[in-house]
Amino acid sequence: MATRWIIAGNNGQLGRALTRVLAGPGRKIVAAFDLPEVDIADPEAVAAVFADVGDPADFVVNAAAFTQVDRCETEREAAYRANAIGPKVLAEACVAAGSRLAHVSTDYVFRGDACEPYKEDDTPDPVSAYGATKREGESFVLAAAPDSLVVRTSWVFGEGRNFIGAIVGQGRARRDGSATGPLSVVDDQRGRPTYAEDLAGAIVGLLEQDCRGLYHVANAGVASWWDLARVTLDLAGFSDIEIDRARTADLDLPAPRPLWSVLDCSKVEARGVGLRNWQEAVRDYLESDLSPLAGQGVTQ
Numbered sequence: 289m290a291t292r293w294i295i296a297g298n299n300g301q302l303g304r305a306l307t308r309v310l311a312g313p314g315r316k317i318v319a320a321f322d323l324p325e326v327d328i329a330d331p332e333a334v335a336a337v338f339a340d341v342g343d344p345a346d347f348v349v350n351a352a353a354f355t356q357v358d359r360c361e362t363e364r365e366a367a368y369r370a371n372a373i374g375p376k377v378l379a380e381a382c383v384a385a386g387s388r389l390a391h392v393s394t395d396y397v398f399r400g401d402a403c404e405p406y407k408e409d410d411t412p413d414p415v416s417a418y419g420a421t422k423r424e425g426e427s428f429v430l431a432a433a434p435d436s437l438v439v440r441t442s443w444v445f446g447e448g449r450n451f452i453g454a455i456v457g458q459g460r461a462r463r464d465g466s467a468t469g470p471l472s473v474v475d476d477q478r479g480r481p482t483y484a485e486d487l488a489g490a491i492v493g494l495l496e497q498d499c500r501g502l503y504h505v506a507n508a509g510v511a512s513w514w515d516l517a518r519v520t521l522d523l524a525g526f527s528d529i530e531i532d533r534a535r536t537a538d539l540d541l542p543a544p545r546p547l548w549s550v551l552d553c554s555k556v557e558a559r560g561v562g563l564r565n566w567q568e569a570v571r572d573y574l575e576s577d578l579s580p581l582a583g584q585g586v587t588q
């Protein structure tokens with residue numbers, strides 16, 4: 289019999305990827321929701337979703353979050369509601385129904401001043417409102433439903449709005465003459481770009497292996513945003529466009545960024561569901577129907 293799944297946040301990058309991964313045989317999505325229809329922080333709305341599916345779902349994946357890091361600094365209540373209260377409400381609903389929860393968190397729970405990849409048992413010390421609210425969400429989930437899976441990931445790209453799409457847009461603008469000169473991209477933050485499709489596959493794989501607790505899941509290799517922009521422009525046929533190297537401090541952004549955001553993924557690799565190198569994943573993304581280049585082809 290097929291396993292039964294609920295997806296929270298199904299319109300986001302990860303939610304859409306989960307929808308595709310779970311379309312295969314042996315799995316059935318019994319409910320999927322997002323804002324504005326259902327707010328994960330609204331216990332009554334969440335209870336109604338769980339009631340409507342009849343038999344309890346085997347698995348619930350929370351891909352919903354307030355992910356706009358700078359807005360989280362000024363909209364702290366909304367960030368806390370989506371990133372901390374929402375996961376708690378879902379965890380409590382899962383316990384009541386007997387469903388297993390996978391919750392997704394972030395590299396931003398760490399301070400970002402290390403020089404070795406962060407392991408699952410390293411101490412979180414977030415420097416931004418986004419990171420702090422996501423950390424509270426993790427803690428609430430593991431306190432309410434200790435059997436849950438909590439997956440921390442980083443620098444996600446997939447169907448939807450993301451950094452790669454923005455860089456392709458800047459490349460196009462230089463081609464059509466609406467912008468000129470080199471791009472400027474920060475080169476002093478290091479992390480692991482992660483393809484939502486790969487992440488979704490790993491989350492499903494970990495749940496189906498009955499994994500619980502914290503796991504770091506990101507594509508392999510390390511990049512700066514400059515590296516990711518360079519690979520994107522090269523793959524998109526804009527290799528002649530130059531990119532200046534900027535420093536995070538010079539941007540004066542509302543939210544501080546962790547400069548070192550590299551997650552150690554050896555725990556998930558030991559489970560046999562570790563992810564491939566980020567460059568390969570970026571190429572696949574740009575060649576896919578999900579890409580900001582869809583229909584125009586990758587030129588190299």
Ligand SMILES: NC(=O)c1ccc[n+]([C@@H]2O[C@H](COP(=O)([O-])OP(=O)(O)OC[C@H]3O[C@@H](n4cnc5c(N)ncnc54)[C@H](OP(=O)(O)O)[C@@H]3O)[C@@H](O)[C@H]2O)c1
Nearest residue numbers: 297300301302323327328352353355392394441442443444
């Ligand atoms: N994106 C990244 O680079 C990144 C990095 C590390 C970790 N993560 C984590 O990975 C997960 C998936 O990220 P993503 O990139 O797929 O995010 P995303 O594209 O921003 O999608 C999140 C979805 O959740 C919805 N949402 C927000 N608040 C909600 C609420 N209270 N109730 C129901 N739905 C709500 C959003 O709706 P609206 O658009 O209407 O707000 C959006 O459709 C999140 O937990 C995120 O924190 C992401």
